[in-house]
Amino acid sequence: MNGLMVNGRVKVAGVTFYTRNGKTIVRSAHSNQPKRRTRAQFDVRQRMRHTVDLWKLLKWADPVFTNGKNPYGGFATLAKQLPVVYMPSRGAMAEATFVMPGMPVCAGPLPTINQRLADVDGRPALVTDLVANDLKACPRLRLFTLTQAIEIGRPTMRPTVRDVALEELCEVDGHYALVGDEFADTMKGWALVRFDADKSADGTVRCSTQTVVTRCTYYKAYTTEDAFEKAVETFGGLTE
Numbered sequence: 589m590n591g592l593m594v595n596g597r598v599k600v601a602g603v604t605f606y607t608r609n610g611k612t613i614v615r616s617a618h619s620n621q622p623k624r625r626t627r628a629q630f631d632v633r634q635r636m637r638h639t640v641d642l643w644k645l646l647k648w649a650d651p652v653f654t655n656g657k658n659p660y661g662g663f664a665t666l667a668k669q670l671p672v673v674y675m676p677s678r679g680a681m682a683e684a685t686f687v688m689p690g691m692p693v694c695a696g697p698l699p700t701i702n703q704r705l706a707d708v709d710g711r712p713a714l715v716t717d718l719v720a721n722d723l724k725a726c727p728r729l730r731l732f733t734l735t736q737a738i739e740i741g742r743p744t745m746r747p748t749v750r751d752v753a754l755e756e757l758c759e760v761d762g763h764y765a766l767v768g769d770e771f772a773d774t775m776k777g778w779a780l781v782r783f784d785a786d787k788s789a790d791g792t793v794r795c796s797t798q799t800v801v802t803r804c805t806y807y808k809a810y811t812t813e814d815a816f817e818k819a820v821e822t823f824g825g826l827t828e
Contacts, residue, residue, distance in 0.1 A: 625827050630820060631672045638675070639667045641685050642745060646693065649732060649747040652783075652795045655695040666692035666799070673810040674819035685745040686807035687736040689800060693747075693779045696795035698726060701780055705771055705801055708760050712772035714801070715765040716780060723754055723764070728783040731766070732798075736775040736806050743806065752780065777802030 643660050653662030670688050675681055702717040729752040737744045757764040770776065777800040784794040809815065820826055 625823065625825070627826060630823070630826060634674055634819065635668070635670070635672050636664075638670075638673050638685065639664050641683050642667065642691070645685060645745055646747050649693075649749040651694050651732070652793050653692075653695045654697070654792060654794075655797070662695050663692055666695060666797075671807070671811050673807055674815040675810070676819055676822040678822065680740065680742045684743045684810070686743055686810065687734045687745050687775070687777045687800065687802055687804045688807050689777070689802050689804075691734070691777070691800040693732040693734075693798055693800060694781045694795045695797040696793070698782050698784070698794055698796040700796050701782055701798060703778075703780055703798075703801055705778075705803060706765075708758065708765055708767050711767050712769060713758075713760070713765045713767040714771050714778055714780060715760060716763060718757075718764040719762060722782075723757075726782045726784065727754060728785050729754075730781050730783060732779045732781065732800070733770075734777040734779075734800055734802070736777075736804050743810075772803075774803045775806065777804055 643663055646663070647659070651659065651663070653659040653666075656662030656665055669690060673684075673686055673688075675684055699722075704715055706713055706715045708715065730749055731752050732747060732749045735746045735748070737746045752766065756766060758767050759765075766780070771778070779798040779800050781798045782796045
């Protein structure tokens, strides 16, 4: 060990070298403790995997999350409410992503827009609780659209976002809605988000907290006990 300077940890030939209190310590790089994988732990890990993969795609649509130390942290906090989807340990399906009801797309201090899918005069629509005064106070709206694509046999959530002009809104019983055939699509989900027209004094963007509404149920096939058992098998089973 003479002349060896260790800054941090180094793993070589099954041993780990690291420095503590000025002394170089050598320990085995392998733990003799059995790997624990209970049902609860497996669910937590599966949810986290899906959350990470969702964020990798959602972030390209410029979502805003001010409810955490960073945007991903804010998204992950709210995504804990989503159902667990079970994916294998490797292969194309290991990184599958799904459109799910309740998936967060933005989180901020502005009032949440309550919204639902319905029919308006026989046409599909995204109906909100917005009234005229809401539009005067916060005239900027953005529509997040999540599409459940199937790419080379793998389910993939693809997000897009666009600004919504006030002229696109239709008044329905004193509230506003977006009406169009797209809102009948069972492989898509939507979230209408309100934004301040300008950034706040500290430079942050203020928005409402919104989650997805959708008719898409494609994800449900991957939340079953059968899907769970198939996924567990690829990880080597559970432990007591």
